[in-house]
Amino acid sequence: ILNVEQSPQSLHVQEGDSTNFTCSFPSSNFYALHWYRWETAKSPEALFVMTLNGDEKKKGRISATLNTKEGYSYLYIKGSQPEDSATYLCAHRTGNQFYFGTGTSLTVIP
Amino acid sequence: NAGVTQTPKFQVLKTGQSMTLQCAQDMNHNSMYWYRQDPGMGLRLIYYSASEGTTDKGEVPNGYNVSRLNKREFSLRLESAAPSQTSVYFCASLKMPGQGTMSSGELFFGEGSRLTVL
Numbered sequence: 001i002l003n004v005e006q007s008p009q010s011l012h013v014q015e016g017d018s019t020n021f022t023c024s025f026p027s028s029n030f031y032a033l034h035w036y037r038w039e040t041a042k043s044p045e046a047l048f049v050m051t052l053n054g055d056e057k058k059k060g061r062i063s064a065t066l067n068t069k070e071g072y073s074y075l076y077i078k079g080s081q082p083e084d085s086a087t088y089l090c091a092h093r094t095g096n097q098f099y100f101g102t103g104t105s106l107t108v109i110p
Numbered sequence: 111n112a113g114v115t116q117t118p119k120f121q122v123l124k125t126g127q128s129m130t131l132q133c134a135q136d137m138n139h140n141s142m143y144w145y146r147q148d149p150g151m152g153l154r155l156i157y158y159s160a161s162e163g164t165t166d167k168g169e170v171p172n173g174y175n176v177s178r179l180n181k182r183e184f185s186l187r188l189e190s191a192a193p194s195q196t197s198v199y200f201c202a203s204l205k206m207p208g209q210g211t212m213s214s215g216e217l218f219f220g221e222g223s224r225l226t227v228l
Contacts, residue, residue: 004152034216034217036217042221043114043200043218043219043220043221043222044153044200044217044219045219046216046217046218049215049216089152089153091153091217096141096158096160096166096204097155097158097168098143098155098217099155099169100145100152100153100154101152102150102151102152103152
């Protein structure tokens with residue numbers, strides 16, 4: 001069982017603020033790091049999948065970076081909007097198994 | 111395109127009763143997964159199936175059995191339900207790279223099945 005940790009557990013920001021959160025994972029047996037966005041009453045949806053050390057991915061106002069040597073990934077949201085309110089999950093893939101963190105719950109206050 | 115479909119969405123059981131959660135995907139994915147989600151615990155893997163005819167235990171398999179009936183369907187069975195199995199269960203399938211998707215594949219989730227064991 002791989003220990004994937006996310007911080008902070010929850011976050012409240014004002015509309016327009018930029019924010020970031022962290023996912024840490026064991027650096028051994030690394031295959032891929034996934035980020036998922038999970039809105040209340042819906043299913044998690046993939047945001048990014050990163051495989052290489054130094055990877056940076058971007059989708060609109062959201063971006064992510066990956067450091068496989070030290071075992072962490074950051075997710076950044078620039079200019080947060082109320083529709084960004086969701087839980088953001090990271091998952092460490094090793095082989096056929098995915099190990100999820102407990103998520104960061106983001107609330108963007110209008 | 112329905113994606114990943116789970117049934118039932120809600121179920122209440124008494125301790126000792128049995129039931130099966132059904133999951134089907136219409137995306138021709140090889141790998142399928144069952145997770146449970148509990149407050150403060152994140153998604154924990156119960157069982158997975160890398161391909162039709164194979165199944166493997168995940169982190170928390172005790173009290174569960176699975177069947178990969180065919181490529182589309184992956185069911186989760188509770189033979190004798192216990193209150194500790196009260197949870198929200200998610201089925202997922204894995205879309206592999208090279209099919210217009212992210213490298214290393216991405217998981218597609220069902221909408222979840224909320225199970226309460228009294």
